[in-house]
Amino acid sequence: MREEASVPLVEKAGVGDDRTGNASTSEVPQKEQNHKQPRQSQPHIAHHKFGLRLSTEKMRAPSHKTSLLLAFCRQLSLSSIFRLIGEAIGTYPLAFLISALILCSTSVGMVQLHLRDNVRDGFTPYTSSAKFEAETYKQFLNAKGDPMTTSVLMVAKDGGSMHRVDHLLEVRETINYITNNLTTFYEDRPVTYRDFCGAYCDANLPVLTFIESYLSKLNNDTSFQVEIALTYPIAKVVTFDIPIHLERNFFGVNVTTDEKAMKITNIESIKLILATFLGELKKDGDDGRMRAWEMQVYSWARQRKSRLIDVLVIGVEIVDVEINREAQRMSPYFAYGFISMFLFVCSTVYFSALYFDRLSWYTVIVALCSTVVPVMAITSTLGALSIFGSPINQLLLIMPFLIMGIGVNDSFLTVHAWLRQSNHEDLAITMGRVFEEVGPSITTTTLTNVITFLIGALTPTSEISIFCFGTAIALGMAYIYTLILFGPILYYASPKETKPIIRAQTGWRLKLHNYLELAIDWYAKIVSHRLTALLLFAGSLVYWFFAIKGTIQIESKLDTGKILPIETPIRRPNRLMEEIVWPEYYPLTVIVNNPIDIRSKGNLERIFAMHDQFEKMPHNRGKEFTLSWLREYQVYYEHDSVFDFDMSDEETESKLSYSKLKDFLNDTVRRQFQSFLRVDFSKPIPVQKFSLVFAFENIISWDARITLVQQWRKILESYPEMNATIYDVNGLFVDQIISLKPLTMQSVIWTLICMVVVCALFIQNPVSVALASFAIASISLGTVGYLSFWHLDLDPVSLGAILMSIGMSVDFTAHTTYHYQLQSHMVEKNGKFVLEPLRDPIDKLKHTLVSVAWPMTQAGLSTVICILPLILLQNYIPLVFVKTISLVVIWGLWHGLVLLPACLAQVPSWLLDINCYRNLFRNGSRDEIGESEREMDTIVDSVAVTPLV
Structure with a gap:
């Protein structure tokens, strides 16, 4: 960098050693240099890095090294660092552009972009009991993948009963086809259900048995060998007195009292028949095979034509694919949002350029590139995540809307500062002034936003963590591109004038300038008045009352x-499951993980005592609906022992042994219990683990499910010797709801703490930090509270939106507090920059409003405009973010431009003059550093300076 260009022409508006910035009002004219004066008599000034100038004579003096170091540290500030960065950008713009293009090359990773949602357990904390229970169940099944169930629901097209011959024949055909013939391909190999069903291949045997027996009785067909009493809910094999549970497959059943009809069955009508397909995922690849097969069933069911029944299919993989498919529909809405925001940005930048007399084709390029910055941040983030194999879910597709809104904020501030710079200086100096003004504030907001989402990424819920981590990376990318891409673009778009141009001095610009200046002056006087502060405080009490009320009333609720x-x-199948299937039959699986010797009378009594406790609970359907291998084995053992004359049979305390267990599990009717036991006959206790299934009903609300799950777990705690766990098909969702409020409070508290730390690091005034932190908390509280009045519940989606709102609220508070606590600012007068103090609250408010009010308004409106098209989708997840962002912008602008300035204006000036960083280096002896400090104070002001028109 050229040394002569790096020394800005600055006049000090006041003299003396007043380090608070309140210098005297007498202006010291600049001394004219006599070109005839000998060269050696001129003061030698060195341009120190970070933009600080020190006398070389003092720098050479060994006795002053310590004092100069302390004085230099006292002078060091973020503004000086960003002045250096800006001058570097202005000196080597091409190098920065090349680095931006290199970074942007990560966007090619979007070619490998693959969406994947995990709706089943992706929103459940890793530390939850349900996660442990699901993992235990997986180990019990010895499965290579998570337990999966494909539910096939069959209903009559005319809304009538499925209890009609033609309908039952089609049900039988459908189940047989899906079980035996429906084929898909996985890794270029054909796959059928028989390839992975294992012990579950005959899970729908009760339905087929009922249909065969029913048709035989209707036709008086004697070829059906087994006599079955077709009673609902439990049919029976008459010969062996073996129950056949129909309540797990037939729903919406009406029974008849007509004795003639009851000769065949007591069923009068059936609304829905459910066929369940499970898999034993014991081999590598079984998980992928079942997912592919489930999607094939779903595709076949949607394409099949029938005049009798509708076949509806639902499963975990189907839900994930459908949600991803819907997420992809957001692409055109993103385009609408981008176009709307682009037009808004261009029009507002056009107006600003016209006002500052900087309108040219270069300004149009600047407006265009201000929107390119967030786009590149989005593509680079998605590309990098794809390259490194990070999963991408539907929530992460909301991220582009956020980045387009939030990411362009830095560009607005930078453009606003750039337009107000002198256009006759060296461009490196101009860029240094631009980033000196905006660098600290955009760094504060970016860092707080990134920290907010990184805290969210640490939450023990994978889907929220993916969204927060990706958003944090994108926000960081947007900040980097603002420096290395947008900065050089501003450099090339800057006019190369050699003479000073005085702007806004003639015609309509002068009138508009005067009107705006008068409006800002009046606004500053009104806001800074004590009566205004009292009125705003009274209004805020009302706002906080409803915000707190709404926050307390918000419900933890999960509505799939x-x-x-x-x-x-x-x-439709999801609605049928929630409204018909689960209210009539809600299964609970209990897994006993320790070997329990049933030959011991005490052990057997304990096991049956646990049975009784579950069966006597509210909503339990009764003992006869429990699937217990032990009860069935006891009946089998006693029945078989009557005809067993083998005197070597084992005598036990409980009169029960394992001697007939092999025959029991191989019995044609009872072989379904093979999947209920984990047996090793080489060990003294062959049954190493076993499971039981209890049936419940009328469990409709999530509150009832939560209560029951907690009661189930409490029962098992009283049987520690069994090491038993439950497995509930909705247990993961139950734990999501239970954990939402604690997780939200924990995330919010940690986020606010980090906000305070970051604000303290950059703003450095304790009063300003306290007010900014309070404003952040107030905006976040208002957002959560008023979301509850907007009919939103606390669920995993709204949790992500709340974390986002905390990060966004910083944008509306940090800029205001940072600029208000400055003690002086630079103005351009007659082509020269003069440093002027900010003496009173009105001056500080006017300076703050001129610096941030317009870009803050631009940022808020552009954010809303960008995400507003998502309303057209009318889907829950996009609507949550639209409502959240709208509230954040409304409350953020209110706090940042009205409430916070009014509060700051009531704070005594001496409190706002405290600078923690500077005071840290003033603890030394005044005798050591006083002289050097005074010398440096006459050269460079000790606080950050901000240009103002």
């Missing part, structure tokens, strides 16, 4: 129907 897209075909 809301999360599903409106137009997805799986809404």
Whole structure:
């Protein structure tokens, strides 16, 4: 950098050693240099890095090294660092552009972009009991993947009963086809259900048995060998008195009292028949095979034509795919939002350039590039995440809307500062002034936003963590591109004038300038008045009352129907499961993980005591609906022992042994219990683990499910010797709801603490930090509270939105507090920069409003405009973010431009003059550093300076 260009022409508006910035009002004219004066008599000034100038004579004096170091540290500030960065950008713009292009090359990773949601357990904390229970169940099944269930629901097209011959024949055909013939391909190999069903291949045997027996009785067919009493809910094999549970497959059943009809069955009508397909995922690749097979069943069911029944399919993989498909529909809405925001940015930048008399084709390029910055941040982030194999879910597709809104904020501030600079200086100096003004504030807001989302990424819920981590990376990328891409663009777009141009002095610009100046002056006087502060405080009490009330009343609730897209075909089967299936039959699986010797009378009594406790609970359907291998084995053992004359049979305390267990599990009717036991006959206690299934009903609300899950777990705690755990199909969702409020409070508290630390690091005035932190908390509280009045519940989606709102609220508070606590600013007078003090609250407010009010308003409006098109989707997840961002912008602008300035204006000036960093280096002896400090104070002001028109 050229040394002569690096020394800005600055006049000090006041003299003396007043380090608070309140210098005297007498202006010291600049001394004219006599070109005839001998060269050696001229003061030699060295341009120190970080933009600080020190006398070389003092720098050479060994006795002053310590004092100069302390004085230099006292002078060091973020503004000086960013002045150096700006001058570096202005000196080597091409190098920065090349580095931006290199960084942007990560966007090519978007070619490998693959969306993947984990709706089933992706929103459940890793530390939850349900996660442990699901993992235990997985170990019990000895499965290579998570337990999966494909549910096939069959209903009559005319809304009538499925209890009609033609309908039952089609049900039988459908189940047989899906079980035996439906084929898909996985890794270029054909896959059928028989390839991975294992012990579950005959899970739908009760339905087929009922249909065969029913048709035989209707036709008086004697070829059906087994006599079955077709009673609902439990049919029976008459010969062996073996129950056949129909309540797990037939729903919406009406029974008849007509004795003639009851000769065949007591069923009068059936609304829905459910066929369940499970898999034993014991081999590598079984998980992928079942997922591919489930999607094939879903595709086949949607394409099949029938005049009798509708076949509806739902499963975990289907839900994930449908949500991802809906997420991809957001692409055109992103385009609408981007176009709307681009037009808004261009029009506002055009107006600003016109006002500052800087309108040219270069300004149009600047407006365009201000929107390119967040786009490049988005593509680079998604590309990098794809390259490194990070999962990308639907929530992360909300990120582009946030970055387009939030990421352009830095560009607005930078453009606003750039337009107000002198256009006759060396461009490196101009860029240094631009980033000296905006660098600290955009760094503060970016860092707080990034920290907010990184805290969210640490939450023990994978789907929220993916969203927060990706958003944090994108925000950091947007900040980097603002420096290394947008900065050089501003350099090339700057006019190369050699003479000073006085702007806003003639015609309509002068009038507009005067009107705006008068409006700002009046606004500053009104806001700074004590009566205004009292009125605003009274209004804020009302705002806080409803915000706190709404926050307390917000419910932790998970409604899967809301999360599903409106137009997805799986809404109907999901509704049928929630409204018909689960209210009539809600299974609970209990897994006993320790070997329990049933030959001991005490052990057997303990096991049956646990049975009784579950069966006597509210909503339990009764003892006869429990699937207990032990009860069935006891009946089998006693029945078989009557005809067993083997005197060598083992005599036990409980009159029960394992001697007939092999025959029991191989019995044609009872072989279904093979999947209920984990047996090793080489060990003294062959049954190493076993499971039981209890049936419940009328569990409709999530509150009832939460209560029952907690009661189930409490029962098992009283049987520690069994090491038993539960497995509930909705347990993961239950724990999501239970953990939402504690997780939200924990995340919010940690986020606010980090906000305070970051603000303290950059603003350095304790009063300003306290007010900024309070404003952040107030905005976040208002957002959460008023979301509850907007009919939103606390769920994993709204949790992510709340974390986002905390980060966004910083943008509306940090800029205001940072600029208000400055003690002086630079103005351009007659082509020269003069440093003027900010003496009173009105001056500080006017300076703050001129610096941030317009770009803050631009940023807020552009954020809302960008995300507003998502309203057209009318899906729950996009609407949560639209409502949240709208509230954040409304409350943020109110706090940043009205409430916070009014509070700051009531703070005594001496409190705002405290600088923690500077005071740290003033603890030394005044005798040691006083002389050097005074010398440096006459050269460079000790606080950050901000240009003002």
